[in-house]
């Protein structure tokens with residue numbers, strides 16, 4: 001990485017998306033044995049964990065699952081970035 005790209009990267013901050021609209025995260029569990037899926041659930045993993053437990057109780061030899069999650073992030077201008085003050089002034 002060149003010094004220029006380090007400088008450009010330091011002018012931005014990465015954080016969890018907290019705006020209304022998108023979920024904080026999504027979760028889905030897939031049975032490794034048969035490929036059945038729990039369905040996608042927003043914001044908490046408990047429903048897909050319960051799905052895995054129920055699935056194994058119905059198919060006692062299906063005991064491995066793959067959890068897939070999406071976590072929504074955002075990048076904003078950091079202090080020192082010319083856009084930092086401009087965007088802060090325009091925020092209601």
Ligand SMILES: [Zn+2]
Nearest residue numbers: 031033034062
């Ligand atoms: Zn299964």
